Amino acid sequence: MENKKNEPYEIVELCLLAGKIMLQNGAETYRVEDTMDRIAAFYDVGQAHSYVTPTGIIFSLDGVEPTKLIRILKRNTDLAKVTAANSISRQITSGALTAREAIKQLKELEKKDLSYPLYQQLLAAAISSACFVIMFQGNWNDLLPAFISGGAGFICFYFIHELIEVKFFAEFLAAFVIGLLAFSLTELGIGHQADKIIIGSVMPLVPGLLITNAVRDLMSGHLVSGLSKGADAFLTASAIGTGIAVVFAIY
């Protein structure tokens, strides 16, 4: 009987908030739709219809409520928030949270900054760049140059992305810096195989999440989302490739 006290308006707000947080932080489209539909089904407020694309959510409940639309302008990758929103939605559907509490928690989650400190991210990017050199049959003596250029590429991407909010340009410049550094380090005698250093350093920028999500979405029938995420991945890959190509043209 508790459920009947909730206003449909509140449920719509709850669903949209959960969906928005998940979509903005890099969840797959089908997961977003599934979460919203499950919450609506739990409160038994009539058939829910959701239409999710990477740039917006349309959500409506059968009955008197008007259809709601949310525009998603900024997207980034923050899987910690996706996980947190997912566990809140699990708590809702198991009845552990009331709608009002859930809205409060989701609003807090939206404002929270769950990301790792910048130095840890930088270190992770540098270490994984160095490791990729070994994985791609590079020499152990290229470990340090890849560590340097991978870290520099990442920090470059981070700050340019903060400064000018054009993701593709930031990727382009980061790849350019990586290429330049790798060739300079090889020239100075610190690096040995510039090719391997570049390949390793570029890996943290590769759009892996977009590719996996694009395939998942296409498979589950979300053709529009899948294709647009695929286009996003393709553009990112081209931006990285162009950045490197410019370095080749110089050298």
Next chain:
Amino acid sequence: MIGQLITSFFATAGIGLIFNIPRRSLISSGIVGMAGWFVYVVLYENDFDAVLATLVSAFFIAIISQYFAKRYKVPVIIFSVGGMIPLVPGGIAYYAMRRFVENNYNEALQLAAKAFMLSGAIAVGIILSEVLNQTIKKLGGR
């Protein structure tokens, strides 16, 4: 081989950290990456085609990720995303780009086609695991 295992663990966990996966999942995501890379390297060194090695490895990664996701009750992507990254044909795409810039279009196109095939193999691997997962769910639900 040991070097490969250690580096693949740190590389995938590092990628996971950049994607901001929760701290307690970092180690398991590294293990997923290590296992996937192990499969790839073993197949590749035993003269299997790179496309097949990528496909099998992607399939394997997706399967373990689904298992971990069920076990820890978190979204699948947390585990699969780090593991898939090493399989992305970054090296071949790089060489293709290099040949293009050097006006060596014949070789460039060959390499680009290969990179395309490898990306397709990753996709097919994910798809196969998804199909398997859904089949198990359907059969289990009966």
